[in-house]
Structure formats: C-alpha cells, structure tokens
Amino acid sequence: MDIAEVLTLADDLIFAKTGKHLDYVQDAILRGTLEDATYTQIAQELYSSPSHVRNVGSDLWKTLSKGLKKNITKNNFRAVLENSKIYNYQSAIVGENVTVGENVTVNHNFNVCPEKARSPKTPQNPEPTAKQPRIDLGDAPEISTFFDRKSELTTLENWILSRTRLITILGLSGIGKTALTLELIPQIQHEFDCIIWRSLRDAPPLASLQTDIIKFLSQQQETNPPNSPLSRGGEEIQPASPRRGEEIQPLSPPLSKGGLGGVIHHLRSQRCLIILDDVQTIFSSQQLAGNYKPGYENYGAFFKQIAESCHNSCIILISWEKPREIAALESHQKNCQTLQLNGLGESAREIFTEKGLSESEKWSELIDLYQGNPLWLNTVAAAIQDLFSGKVSEFLSYDSLVLGDLEYLLNKHFQRLSDSEKQVMSWLANQNKPVEISKKPALLELSPSEFLKAVESLRRRLLIEKVQKGDRTLFAVQRAIAEYLNS
Incomplete structure (x- = not known):
C-alpha cells in the first residue's frame, strides 16, 4: 500500500x-x-x-x-x-x-x-495543492551544475523517510557535498514543515545559531504568514482544541524560550529540516580532527542531543571532517547516519565536454588521476584548455602530476593538520604502494599511540584511503595529494 x-x-x-x-x-x-x-x-x-x-x-x-x-x-x-x-x-x-x-x-x-x-462537460477540480514547507536557503550557495549522484540521493532520501535525526555528509572540498544537498531538497521537501540552511563558515557561537534557528521556526507563531505550515492554501490551521480536563501544550514555545531546549521543542512540534554547511570551521586547526575551537565545545553536546532526543525532525551536517560525537552515535542506526561522498565516475566527462577538451579516449585517465573530484577536474580542465589548447595527451606527457591552482585548494586542508598528522602524511606520500600500519615506522618520531591517533584523525579528514586486499588492510594517499606533499 x-x-x-x-x-x-x-x-x-x-x-x-x-x-x-x-x-x-x-x-x-x-x-x-x-x-x-x-x-x-x-x-x-x-x-x-x-x-x-x-x-x-x-x-x-x-x-x-x-x-x-x-x-x-x-x-x-x-x-x-x-x-x-x-x-x-x-x-x-x-x-x-x-x-x-x-x-x-x-x-x-x-x-x-x-x-x-472524462466527459468534456464534467466539472474539473484543480489538482490538490502539495504540502509547501517554509524554506529559508539564504546561506546556500548557487550551484549551476549537478552531476549524476542517483545512488547517494536515494540513500539520503531513504534515511530521511526512515526518520533519521542526524545525517553527516563528509567529503573533501570540491567533491560536491553542497550540490548534492541542494539537489536533495526538492525531492524531500514535502516531508517537512520547515527547511532552513545555515553556513557555519564564520563560526557563529552556538547560542547565536540557536537564536537564529528559533526565530525562523517560530515565525508562524508570531504572525501565521500565508505560506507558513500553519496557513496552507490561504486557510489558517488552528491547533486541536483541548478536551475537558486535558492540558495541551502549544505547538511551539514562546519566542523568549531559546537555547537547546527551545530548538528541541520546535523540532518536536513540527517536522523540520536544518542544514548546517561548513561545519569544519568550528574545529581547531593544527590539532587532531574533531577538536572544537575554544568556546565551541557546546556544539558537540548540541549534535548529541539532536540525535538522542525524541523528535521527527532532521539535521544535516556538511563537513570536511567528522565530529567526534558522530562515531559513537552511529551505533544507533535509526538516529544517526554518515554519507562519505566520493569522486564522480564517468559522469565527470561532462566537465571535459563543457571545457572543450579533445582526445576523449584520455578522459578516463584524468578522472582516475584526480579521483573524480569535480572541483579538481574543473581546475585541471581549465589549465589544459589554457596551456595546451585542450589537448589532454600533452598535459599527461609530463612525468609529474600537474597541480597548478590545486595547490591552493589542497593547502586549505593541510593548514589544519597537527604535527603528528603531517609526519604520517609525509611518510605515506613517499610510499610507492599502499602499506600496512600494524607497526609504527621507525623513522617517525611518534609513539605507537600517537601514530595510530594520527592515522585515525587523517581518516576522519578523508585525507588517506583504506585499501582492502584479501585479509590485509592497507593505507595510501591519493596521487594528487602525494604530489602536493612532495612538491
């Protein structure tokens, strides 16, 4: 049914x-x-x-x-x-x-x-008006191109339909996390009463973010604007009248009620989708992944409470690295899920078509070299067009991988690394094949504990890859990243 x-x-x-x-x-x-x-x-x-x-x-x-x-x-x-x-x-x-x-x-x-x-004379009623949520995408960027991500969209939609409360979308910069989430919204917006997108790129204090969210979610309590969930189709929806002897709580708390309690109350009284982009900006640089900046530790409690509280709303976190709380929360499959977004496959060929590159038989090699990252491929394709008149073979004739403007993009990630992570990355970049980590390399000035913590942190940042060969677990870095480290 x-x-x-x-x-x-x-x-x-x-x-x-x-x-x-x-x-x-x-x-x-x-x-x-x-x-x-x-x-x-x-x-x-x-x-x-x-x-x-x-x-x-x-x-x-x-x-x-x-x-x-x-x-x-x-x-x-x-x-x-x-x-x-x-x-x-x-x-x-x-x-x-x-x-x-x-x-x-x-x-x-x-x-x-x-x-x-139907007879031509049969009176026709208009199509039923679909549920229209109140949407505020004021912080969302404009995306002009979206590539094939059907599998990822289906996964996210299924999680939302199954009432997952906290979803994290992880990936390196340029991989398409934001574009994927924007593409998801039209597919699932009918499931929600309110949708709000906020970027944390300026690292707002949690109290400021919560006040902003509550202000948006409680607008219908102030004025019931015509397009709000409490005023669909131009008809105001009144809450059910209380029965004799029964006390009914209002759908939303008073506007003066703020903080985490106020947010949770709104998430319970209506089905909301809150999208937080650029979550990595609230984490400290030059420390292991997931360590919050001083004064931002309360975000961890906020994420944990969102996943563990009883409500039917959903928060999507978009980040370069995984918050520490998420790993523990993921054991509760219904409440918390993480999607690691990887590079494009052959659909990335659209980039080269748009850039006017020639020699399409060489395009798959480009996709492999740059791990299908849309931003990286766009940057490289622009360089090939500018320097080699679109001839891919001339670009590939260089012995070393050409980075060009990619160095600036990769530098953003490496500025965030701790000293121990930099040591491990440098060691991996100089290996000519994936390696085991069962023993700490002797040349690294790290204790075994420091070494393993650095490897775990780099995995959370998605800067190293795990390769399974039979019963052996190996680790490596992408070629573009290795080239950056050795340049």
Whole structure:
C-alpha cells in the first residue's frame, strides 16, 4: 500500500470537508495506523500524550467517515481503503451533484477514471495543492551544475523517510557535498514543515545559531504568514482544541524560550529540516580532527542531543571532517547516519565536454588521476584548455602530476593538520604502494599511540584511503595529494 497516496487522498477529504489540510498530528496518526502502530506508539514518536493523540484521531475518523460515507475507525481504516479499490487510478474529490461522464466509475464521493474517459462537460477540480514547507536557503550557495549522484540521493532520501535525526555528509572540498544537498531538497521537501540552511563558515557561537534557528521556526507563531505550515492554501490551521480536563501544550514555545531546549521543542512540534554547511570551521586547526575551537565545545553536546532526543525532525551536517560525537552515535542506526561522498565516475566527462577538451579516449585517465573530484577536474580542465589548447595527451606527457591552482585548494586542508598528522602524511606520500600500519615506522618520531591517533584523525579528514586486499588492510594517499606533499 502506498502511504503517500493514502495521505494525499485523506488530505483531499479533510480539505473538502473542513477547508483545512492535514496537520502534523493527523499525518502521524495516518502513517502510524497504516504501519499498525498503537496510539501510545504514535504519541511517543510525536512526543505527545496518548490521550491527545487518541482525541485527535477520533475527530479524524469522524471527518473521514463523512467524506467516504462509511464508518471509519482506526481498526478498519486500511480495509475500507483497500475495499474501495481506489488505488492505481487518478482520483479527485467531487461534489454530490456532479454530472459524471461515460465510462466513469463513481466510488462514493471519489471520481475514479482515466483522464481520457472524462466527459468534456464534467466539472474539473484543480489538482490538490502539495504540502509547501517554509524554506529559508539564504546561506546556500548557487550551484549551476549537478552531476549524476542517483545512488547517494536515494540513500539520503531513504534515511530521511526512515526518520533519521542526524545525517553527516563528509567529503573533501570540491567533491560536491553542497550540490548534492541542494539537489536533495526538492525531492524531500514535502516531508517537512520547515527547511532552513545555515553556513557555519564564520563560526557563529552556538547560542547565536540557536537564536537564529528559533526565530525562523517560530515565525508562524508570531504572525501565521500565508505560506507558513500553519496557513496552507490561504486557510489558517488552528491547533486541536483541548478536551475537558486535558492540558495541551502549544505547538511551539514562546519566542523568549531559546537555547537547546527551545530548538528541541520546535523540532518536536513540527517536522523540520536544518542544514548546517561548513561545519569544519568550528574545529581547531593544527590539532587532531574533531577538536572544537575554544568556546565551541557546546556544539558537540548540541549534535548529541539532536540525535538522542525524541523528535521527527532532521539535521544535516556538511563537513570536511567528522565530529567526534558522530562515531559513537552511529551505533544507533535509526538516529544517526554518515554519507562519505566520493569522486564522480564517468559522469565527470561532462566537465571535459563543457571545457572543450579533445582526445576523449584520455578522459578516463584524468578522472582516475584526480579521483573524480569535480572541483579538481574543473581546475585541471581549465589549465589544459589554457596551456595546451585542450589537448589532454600533452598535459599527461609530463612525468609529474600537474597541480597548478590545486595547490591552493589542497593547502586549505593541510593548514589544519597537527604535527603528528603531517609526519604520517609525509611518510605515506613517499610510499610507492599502499602499506600496512600494524607497526609504527621507525623513522617517525611518534609513539605507537600517537601514530595510530594520527592515522585515525587523517581518516576522519578523508585525507588517506583504506585499501582492502584479501585479509590485509592497507593505507595510501591519493596521487594528487602525494604530489602536493612532495612538491
């Protein structure tokens, strides 16, 4: 059974009878019912009381009963829809006095038919308005090109649909993390009430970031603007009225309530997607990966609380390196996931076509040499066009790998390394093949513990690669990085 279709049909019915769309609690009740969840289980997901969820559900079944002209309850909802045979057709709600054309099947007050079978005189209702979240992408950059990342998009979408609370997207600069996330938004925006993108490139204190997020998430509590989740389709959605003897908390805390508690409260009262880009800027340079700058340690507690608190929202972190808390949190698969973004495959050939390079039979070699990194390949392709009139073979004729402007890009990463990491990187760059790390190299002035910590930190920064050969685990650096270190 297609849950999305059920929700669309239910939303049409509710809107036809009340002039209002499904709210967050009603949506969760329908989803839970189709998954055989109890009211108590649904309430736990919503961080609400079972009695409140049960009362909202009771009103919901009454409204759906009027719309379908059948007695609908939580227990028979699935069976009624299946027996109505409304799936696999185009469906629209029609009024009781609608003239029905030839070959049109009427099922209660659902008009079910192929589009071509409708009579030209049959009144047509407009398509149901899709759920429109409030979106603030003010900090997001403009991306002009996106390359094939279908597998990664599917993975991210599945995590979001399964209610993963904290997602980290890791990758070297230029690999396409931001472009991937921007491409994801149109695919999953219907799942959320609010979407906000913020960059941490200027390393804002956590308190400042939280205030900014709360200000955006609570706007509908101030004015209920026409496009907000509480005012869809020009109709203001009122929260459910409290029952006698029951205390109902407001959907959002007062605007004065800030800090982590305020953010979590909003994440519980509505389904939000918060995207934090450039997370690496809150980490210290010249220390092992994941060490926060002085005064920014509270970000670690913030990320941990987001993953462990009960809510249906999601935060996506985009970073060059993994926060320390993430590794421990990833043991809770539902709550925390990490996607390591690697280079492009053959789809990177689009870059060379756009740059006007010749000798397409040599393009795969370029992709391998620069690990499919879109920014690196764009930089190299521009140099080939400028210096060699687009002739790839002349560029490849050089004995050493040409870096050019890539040195500036790679320098940003190496400025962040600790002394122990620089020693390990220099050692690896001088190996002509992947090597084992079962024993610390004697030439390194590091203790075994310092050596292993440096290797682990470099893995978190994605600056060294792990290669599995049979039962042996080997480590190496990409050729472009090795060339940079030895230049």
